[in-house]
Amino acid sequence: MSRDAAKARGEVFAPWLDENAEPLIRFDRVTKKFGDFVAIDDLSIDIYEREFFALLGPSGCGKTTLMRMLAGFETPTTGKIMLAGKNIGPIPANKRPVNMMFQSYALFPHLTVADNIAFGLKRSDMPKDQIAARVDEMLGLVQLKKFGGRKPHQISGGQRQRVALARALAKSPKLLLLDEPLAALDRKLREETQFELMDIQEKLGTTFVIVTHDQEEAMTVASRVAVMDHGQLIQVATPEAIYETPNSRYVADFIGDINLIEGAVKSVARDIAEISWAESMEPLRATAPEGLTKGANCCFAIRPEKVSISAERPEKAANALPGKVIDIGYLGNMSTYHVELANGQMVKAQVPNQNRLSRHAFTWEDAVWVSFTATAGLVLTA
Amino acid sequence: MGNTRRLFLILVPYSWLLLLFLVPFAIVLKISLSDSALAIPPYTPTLDLSAGWAGIKALFADFDFENYAWLAEDNLYWKAYLSSLWIAALSTLLALMVGFPIAYGMARAPEEWRPTLMMLVILPFWTSFLIRVYSWIGILGQNGYLNQLLEWLGLIDEPLIILNTPIAVYIGIVYTYLPFMVLPIYATLEKLDADLLEAAEDLGCSRFQAFWLVTFPLSRPGVIAGCFLVFIPVVGEFVIPSLLGGSKTLMIGKVLWDEFFANRDWPVASAVAVLLLLILIIPIVLFQRQQQRQQEAEQ
Numbered sequence: 001m002s003r004d005a006a007k008a009r010g011e012v013f014a015p016w017l018d019e020n021a022e023p024l025i026r027f028d029r030v031t032k033k034f035g036d037f038v039a040i041d042d043l044s045i046d047i048y049e050r051e052f053f054a055l056l057g058p059s060g061c062g063k064t065t066l067m068r069m070l071a072g073f074e075t076p077t078t079g080k081i082m083l084a085g086k087n088i089g090p091i092p093a094n095k096r097p098v099n100m101m102f103q104s105y106a107l108f109p110h111l112t113v114a115d116n117i118a119f120g121l122k123r124s125d126m127p128k129d130q131i132a133a134r135v136d137e138m139l140g141l142v143q144l145k146k147f148g149g150r151k152p153h154q155i156s157g158g159q160r161q162r163v164a165l166a167r168a169l170a171k172s173p174k175l176l177l178l179d180e181p182l183a184a185l186d187r188k189l190r191e192e193t194q195f196e197l198m199d200i201q202e203k204l205g206t207t208f209v210i211v212t213h214d215q216e217e218a219m220t221v222a223s224r225v226a227v228m229d230h231g232q233l234i235q236v237a238t239p240e241a242i243y244e245t246p247n248s249r250y251v252a253d254f255i256g257d258i259n260l261i262e263g264a265v266k267s268v269a270r271d272i273a274e275i276s277w278a279e280s281m282e283p284l285r286a287t288a289p290e291g292l293t294k295g296a297n298c299c300f301a302i303r304p305e306k307v308s309i310s311a312e313r314p315e316k317a318a319n320a321l322p323g324k325v326i327d328i329g330y331l332g333n334m335s336t337y338h339v340e341l342a343n344g345q346m347v348k349a350q351v352p353n354q355n356r357l358s359r360h361a362f363t364w365e366d367a368v369w370v371s372f373t374a375t376a377g378l379v380l381t382a
Numbered sequence: 383m384g385n386t387r388r389l390f391l392i393l394v395p396y397s398w399l400l401l402l403f404l405v406p407f408a409i410v411l412k413i414s415l416s417d418s419a420l421a422i423p424p425y426t427p428t429l430d431l432s433a434g435w436a437g438i439k440a441l442f443a444d445f446d447f448e449n450y451a452w453l454a455e456d457n458l459y460w461k462a463y464l465s466s467l468w469i470a471a472l473s474t475l476l477a478l479m480v481g482f483p484i485a486y487g488m489a490r491a492p493e494e495w496r497p498t499l500m501m502l503v504i505l506p507f508w509t510s511f512l513i514r515v516y517s518w519i520g521i522l523g524q525n526g527y528l529n530q531l532l533e534w535l536g537l538i539d540e541p542l543i544i545l546n547t548p549i550a551v552y553i554g555i556v557y558t559y560l561p562f563m564v565l566p567i568y569a570t571l572e573k574l575d576a577d578l579l580e581a582a583e584d585l586g587c588s589r590f591q592a593f594w595l596v597t598f599p600l601s602r603p604g605v606i607a608g609c610f611l612v613f614i615p616v617v618g619e620f621v622i623p624s625l626l627g628g629s630k631t632l633m634i635g636k637v638l639w640d641e642f643f644a645n646r647d648w649p650v651a652s653a654v655a656v657l658l659l660l661i662l663i664i665p666i667v668l669f670q671r672q673q674q675r676q677q678e679a680e681q
Binding site: 071072073092093094095098099100102103104106108109110119120123124153167168171 | 575577578580581582583584585586587588591595596599600679
């Protein structure tokens with residue numbers, strides 16, 4: 001079943017919610033150590049067929065090690081990695097139905113584009129006459145039909161990236177690994193290529209696992225994102241869930257821009273928690289997560305675009321705080337205001353620039369009110 | 383301004399080449415066209431500059447190709463040429479077979495070891511080439527270290543006769559020219575992106591296939607450079623065959639030496655040298671073209 005067909009019937013592609021779904025990949029309590037250094041720390045995860053799964057985290061978080069274990073370049077110190085129900089631990093890289101697209105592309109400089117794509121096919125048991133047809137098909141898929149005879153150094157960076165993709169996909173792997181596939185492209189090309197990647201993934205239905213440190217890229221392409229830190233998974237969820245309901249300060253801070261205000265739970269009543277965060281300041285009101293207890297230390301988190309800014313105190317706002325405009329960042333499509341509250345706490349508020357030529361409503365040193373609803377912010381305890 | 387400066391910069395190397403290569407070569411060429419004589423210098427005619435223009439004309443009138451004709455008549459010479467080319471080709475192959483694994487091992491060694499390994503390859507250059515070749519006499523001789531060791535190990539009863547055979551020449555040549563093979567191959571292997579080998583494995587290659595399909599073709603520029611750097615000087619080599627090869631090894635370098643110093647036939651010796659140069663021009667030009675193509679490919 002393709003994702004399109006599922007969409008047509010009003011279903012959402014979410015095999016991870018289906019208890020009966022068999023995962024394509026299962027990491028079962030995998031630990032990987034390099035000497036004393038623990039790269040992957042007792043990690044378990046299921047990845048399903050047709051998923052576009054993103055491993056996101058800062059460098060050194062273990063995401064690359066995780067991918068290299070899938071490719072077969074590293075073996076787990078303890079734990080099992082299952083691919084389609086089979087333990088792939090003892091299977092060497094050249095025997096796995098898994099292919100990888102390298103960050104450096106790793107195109108063979110002495111072979112033409114077509115020979116690069118045919119390289120893996122020639123190592124398989126595919127008959128010779130079919131190889132040429134398959135290479136042609138792959139060149140068509142990545143729109144490089146005219147470039148088959150060129151050497152890698154004779155084509156542009158974007159074209160090399162597509163050759164690397166075609167080469168990795170040529171053997172129809174069960175799983176395609178992409179190691180920072182777009183890092184070497186400039187911003188504009190990168191954005192275009194993200195959508196191309198998604199199209200190709202949907203067309204072929206291959207499971208993709210992408211490693212990236214670029215959160216925007218992960219959010220754009222992935223069906224689920226795993227945020228990693230120090231060899232552990234911090235949160236695994238859809239891009240929407242990662243952005244709107246991060247489970248910890250780490251995830252909230254890593255993904256996008258956010259205001260974090262440390263405080264303590266003053267009271268919990270009818271789903272609404274009051275958080276005291278500074279002397280002489282009104283407590284903040286926000287939806288309480290389950291199990292929140294009075295007196296607990298917590299962190300109030302709110303995205304800048306959910307913060308409103310006004311000259312007068314809004315009447316009905318659940319939260320309203322007075323402050324002073326310190327800085328204005330003009331981003332074109334929106335402006336970011338840095339507002340300093342009475343106790344010195346800085347709050348960022350983002351306001352879309354809906355009218356062309358309209359002047360900024362506020363300027364430096366203006367006294368303003370920042371306000372937000374009770375459901376706009378999050379109370380994080382982790 | 384810019385042009386005169388550039389002209390000056392080009393002039394420096396060219397005048398050195400002229401002075402240090404072309405002028406001596408012209409003298410050798412001149413001697414090769416002269417006749418042998420019992421005199422000092424041992425050939426006629428000699429250039430008499432005091433006679434002016436007439437002297438130069440007389441000089442050219444006396445030139446002939448007798449010596450070259452002689453080289454063609456006596457089969458000693460072309461046998462020596464062929465034998466030199468053969469010995470050079472075979473020792474190049476041997477040096478490649480020994481040198482490639484060394485270069486490969488160096489390139490795959492941990493990065494902090496590489497300068498040390500490189501040092502070890504270059505280290506022999508710090509002592510005299512002649513002394514190193516002499517020391518091989520001590521190793522390979524009938525009562526040399528090698529025979530002593532083999533007898534002590536009980537592997538042989540009678541000493542092996544290696545010294546003064548072609549085998550000793552090959553050992554000497556491969557030993558002496560090995561760094562010229564190792565260094566260019568190491569340079570290409572060291573640059574090789576490790577991702578390429580992982581990519582090859584990822585696409586279904588065994589380690590050996592990955593070596594054969596990726597590492598080896600990509601090290602080819604280094605292999606070719608190394609082969610030329612060994613082949614070209616070995617063709618004219620004379621110290622090693624005369625010290626280690628005895629009378630049985632025929633090499634053109636040795637013939638040249640004998641003509642000059644034993645026969646004191648400078649004109650014939652010069653003709654041998656000129657022919658040797660002509661023979662070597664072909665591989666040298668090929669080498670230059672290969673280097674140029676390599677440079678273009680890298681840009």
